[in-house]
Amino acid sequence: MSLVILVADGARPDALGGAIDDGLLPACARLRAEGALHTVTSVFPSVTGPAYTPFLLGLFPGTAGLPGIRWWDRSRGVAGWPDFARSYVGIEARHADADLTPRVSTLFEHAPDAIGSLTPLGRGLHPSRRMGFDWRFGLRAAWTHFRGDVRGWLVIDRATGGAMAARIRRDRPSVAFCVHPGIDKTSHAVGHTHDSVRDAMRIVDDTAAEIRADAERDGRWADMHLWLVSDHGHSPVSRHEDLARLLQQWGLGVTAHPWTFLGGHDAAVMVSGNAMSHLYLELRRRARPFWPDLRARWEPIAQRLLARDSVDLLALPHASDAVEVRARDGRGAAMVRRSGERFVYEPIDGGDPLGLGGSVSAATADAAHEACRGSDYPDALVQLLQLAASPRSGEMLLSATRGWDFRARYEPIPHVSSHGALHREHMEVPLLLNRPPLRTPRRTTDVLPSALTALGLPVPAGLDGASFL
Ligand SMILES: [Zn+2]
Numbered sequence: 001m002s003l004v005i006l007v008a009d010g011a012r013p014d015a016l017g018g019a020i021d022d023g024l025l026p027a028c029a030r031l032r033a034e035g036a037l038h039t040v041t042s043v044f045p046s047v048t049g050p051a052y053t054p055f056l057l058g059l060f061p062g063t064a065g066l067p068g069i070r071w072w073d074r075s076r077g078v079a080g081w082p083d084f085a086r087s088y089v090g091i092e093a094r095h096a097d098a099d100l101t102p103r104v105s106t107l108f109e110h111a112p113d114a115i116g117s118l119t120p121l122g123r124g125l126h127p128s129r130r131m132g133f134d135w136r137f138g139l140r141a142a143w144t145h146f147r148g149d150v151r152g153w154l155v156i157d158r159a160t161g162g163a164m165a166a167r168i169r170r171d172r173p174s175v176a177f178c179v180h181p182g183i184d185k186t187s188h189a190v191g192h193t194h195d196s197v198r199d200a201m202r203i204v205d206d207t208a209a210e211i212r213a214d215a216e217r218d219g220r221w222a223d224m225h226l227w228l229v230s231d232h233g234h235s236p237v238s239r240h241e242d243l244a245r246l247l248q249q250w251g252l253g254v255t256a257h258p259w260t261f262l263g264g265h266d267a268a269v270m271v272s273g274n275a276m277s278h279l280y281l282e283l284r285r286r287a288r289p290f291w292p293d294l295r296a297r298w299e300p301i302a303q304r305l306l307a308r309d310s311v312d313l314l315a316l317p318h319a320s321d322a323v324e325v326r327a328r329d330g331r332g333a334a335m336v337r338r339s340g341e342r343f344v345y346e347p348i349d350g351g352d353p354l355g356l357g358g359s360v361s362a363a364t365a366d367a368a369h370e371a372c373r374g375s376d377y378p379d380a381l382v383q384l385l386q387l388a389a390s391p392r393s394g395e396m397l398l399s400a401t402r403g404w405d406f407r408a409r410y411e412p413i414p415h416v417s418s419h420g421a422l423h424r425e426h427m428e429v430p431l432l433l434n435r436p437p438l439r440t441p442r443r444t445t446d447v448l449p450s451a452l453t454a455l456g457l458p459v460p461a462g463l464d465g466a467s468f469l
Contacts, residue, residue: 003225003454004168004176004211005055005447007119008204009048010184010419011230013039013430015192019201027209028432031226035433038441041369044383044399045069046232046419046426047273048184049088049096049120051444055177055229056106056121058448058463060383062390065101070257070270071392072280074288078392083260085268088120097123103462107175107448110457114175115167117160125177131167132160150189154200157182161207169214174455176211180204184234187417192234204228225454228432229447232273235402235425237418241310242408243277243398244269250304255283270394273420274405278394291316291324294395302326302396310404313353313377313422315384315397323388325380327353328401336384343368343381354380365464369442378427379443386464399423437468 008016017037020029031037042051043060049069050061057064070087073079078099079086088096100106100123108114108124116122117131157180164178182200190196208226215221244256253264257271268280281294305311306328316324318335326333332351337344345360352358355375362368368381387393400406402425405418419426431441441450445465452459453467 001223001225001454001456002172002174002176002220003451004178004227005451006204006208006226006228007052007055007177007179008183008201008228008230008430009179009181010187010192010232010234011201011204011430012192012233012425013230013428015197016201016230016430016432019198024198025201025205027205027212028228030212031208031228031432031434035435036437038431038433038437039428040229040431040441040443040446041379041427042230042232042429042444044380044387044422044427045272045276046421047276048181048231049093050272051231052119052121053100054444054465055231055447056108056119056123057100057104058445058465059101059104060386060445060464062386062388062393063101063464065099065390065392066096067387067390067393068270068272068276068278070272071278072255072268072270072283072394073392074280074283074286075391076286083255085255085257085260085270087257089257093120096121104460107177107451110452111173111175111455113171113173114177115164115171115173116177116179117164118156118179118181119177120179129173131163132156150186150196153182153185154196154203157200157203158206161203162210165207165210165214168211169218172220175451178207180207183230184232187234188415191236191417224434225451226434227447228430229444230429231444232419233424233426233428234417234419235423237275237403237405237415239310239404240274240408240415241308241400241404241406243271243279243310243406245408246308247279247301250301252301268394269406271406271420273418273426274407274415275400275418275426276420276422277398277406279396279398281395288391289395291318291395298395305396305398310401310406311398312401312404313399315388315399317388317393317395317397320389320391321385323384323397324348325353325384327351331355336381338385338389341365343371343385345371345381366442376424377422378424380422383422383427439468441468442466
C-alpha cells in the first residue's frame with residue numbers, strides 16, 4: 001500500500017465542503033463520493049508547525065515539544081543565549097525538527113523512502129526527498145513571504161504540487177506528504193471566503209487529480225490511500241491587540257519578537273497564529289512557576305487581561321495536570337484536571353467558561369472530546385491540559401476573542417484573518433479520505449496511527465490518537 005497526504009494548510013471544513021458542493025473541486029468531489037469527508041478537531045494552538053505534530057508524530061503539540069510557533073525556553077537548554085526565545089517564523093524554522101521529542105518516530109522515520117514538500121517538520125526526511133527546502137527555494141519563498149505576495153504563493157503551490165505528482169509517478173514512494181500553504185496565505189490576506197482562496201483550493205484539487213490519474217494509469221490506485229487534511233481553520237480579524245506593547249504600558253519589562261534581545265525580565269510574550277499567546281512570567285526564575293505561586297503578584301494582571309476585549313479565554317496552569325480557565329463576559333472560571341485517563345471539568349462558583357453546561361467527568365480522552373462536541377471550544381478539556389502539561393508552555397495561555405488577535409506590528413501580510421485560538425472556527429478542520437474509514441475520525445492526531453495502519457506497520461503505544469482504519 002502507499003499513502004499520499006495532501007495538507008491544505010488553513011482550509012476550513014465549510015469552505016472546502018462549499019467549494020466541492022459548488023462544483024469547483026472535481027477531484028475532491030470524487031474522493032468524497034467514494035470515500036468520506038469528515039470534520040475533525042485540530043490542536044491548541046491551532047497554528048502551522050505545532051499543528052503538524054499530529055500528522056507526523058501522532059502527538060499533540062505540548063506532548064511533542066512544540067507548544068507554539070513562538071515559545072520561550074525557561075530551561076535555557078534548547079533555545080540559545082541571549083534571548084532564550086524560539087520562533088519558527090523565519091531562520092529558526094530549521095530548529096523545529098531537533099525540538100521535537102525523540103520519544104516517538106515521525107512518519108518519515110517510519111517510512112524511510114517517504115518524500116515531502118514544504119513541510120515545516122521533516123525529521124527523518126532525507127534532504128534529497130524533501131522538496132522546497134533547498135536554499136534557492138528558501139530564498140524565493142522568503143522573498144514571496146516578506147513582500148506579502150499572495151499570488152506568489154499560488155505559483156509556489158502549483159509548482160510544488162506538480163513536482164510532487166511527478167516525483168510520485170517516478171519514484172513510487174510508500175509515503176508522500178505534500179503541503180500547500182496557499183489557502184492559509186490567501187486567507188490571511190483577503191479572508192477565507194475570497195475567490196483567491198478558492199483558486200488555492202483548486203490547485204490542491206489539481207494536485208490530487210494528477211496523482212490519482214497517474215496511479216490509475218499505472219495500476220497503483222487500488223493500493224493507494226489519498227487523504228486531504230488541514231491543520232487549522234481561519235476567521236476574520238479586524239482588531240489587533242499589541243499584547244507586548246500593552247504589557248509594557250502596564251510597566252512590565254517585556255521580551256517579545258522581533259526585538260527579543262532587548263531584554264525585559266517580567267514577561268515574555270510569545271504569539272502563535274496570531275490568535276493565541278503564551279505569557280511567560282518572572283523570567284529570571286529557572287524552574288517553571290505555577291499559578292498558585294504567582295497569584296499574589298499577577299492576579300491584578302490576570303484581571304486586567306480578561307477585561308480586554310481581545311482576550312476570550314485565559315488559562316492558568318496550576319500543575320502539569322491541572323489548569324484553571326477563565327472566560328470573559330461573566331462566564332466565570334473552572335478547573336480542568338486530569339487524573340489517569342479521566343478528564344474533569346469543575347466549575348468555580350458556578351462558572352462555565354467553556355460553555356459545557358456544568359461539571360464534566362469523562363473517563364477517557366475520547367469521552368472528553370464528546371463532552372465538548374456541542375460547545376464553542378471543541379476538545380477544549382484535552383487541549384488545555386496537553387498544552388498546560390508541556391514544560392515549555394507559559395504561565396498564562398491566552399485565546400483571542402473572535403475578530404481579534406495579539407500582534408499589531410511586524411507582519412508582512414496584512415492580516416484580515418487569523419487562527420491559533422481554541423474556538424470552533426480555528427479548531428475544526430476537514431479530513432477527506434478516498435475510502436470510507438472503519439470508525440469515525442475524531443482528531444488530527446488520528447492521522448499518524450491511521451497512516452501506519454494503512455502501510456501495514458505496527459502502531460506504537462503512547463500516541464495521542466487512534467487509527468480510523
Ligand atoms: Zn497562517
